[in-house]
Amino acid sequence: MDNNNTTTSASASTTTNTNQPTFSDALKTIKVEDFSNVGKIPCARNAFLYGMGAGFGIGGVRYIVKRSVPSAANWAVAAFCGISAIAFELCHMDRRQKLERLHLIVKETNSRGEQRRRMVVDEQGKNGAFHVVVDTPPQSSDSSSSSSPLPSSSSSSDKDQQ
Secondary structure (H helix, E strand, O other): OHHHHHHHHHHHHHHHHHHOOOHHHHHHOOOHHHHHOHHHOOOHHHHHHHHHHHHHHHHHHHHHHHOOHHHHHHHHHHHHHHHHHHHHHHHHHHHHHHHHHHHHHHHHHHHHOOOOOEEEEEEEEOOEEEEEEEEOOOOOOOOOHHHOOOOOHHHHHHHHHO
8 A cells, every 4th residue: 555655645745846848848948049148137237247256366365275286276256146136136226226216216306396308317327337318298388487497598598789
């Protein structure tokens, strides 16, 4: 009787494993083009550069201390992977916070009732740059143009003529 119970549990576990993707299935989805576009991924370039610097530094120090190439290589690869992953995640966290602040600014600007048609935000930081153009719908025509905080070009030319 115990023999029957073990075979049914073993066959049940193999059927659940066949439905799950395997490591080889994941490797089949990777293409050569994926590696040529790594530089276009936000934060990837800086993360790799930080990882390479850390790997070289930590591997070099490990080699100087232990005089063992395999040990130094292991530490270098581990430092590269760890620092690259941390730098990538920190950069993405920073980008998400900036975009959240940008959305709050746009929402606040829209709620003020000011008449604006286009808002352009350029951000240049240590981890890259982004350019955002936000088109807002024009406000109703009852609000006067003199209440706009931005001086119009016609008002400055009228002052020159007087």
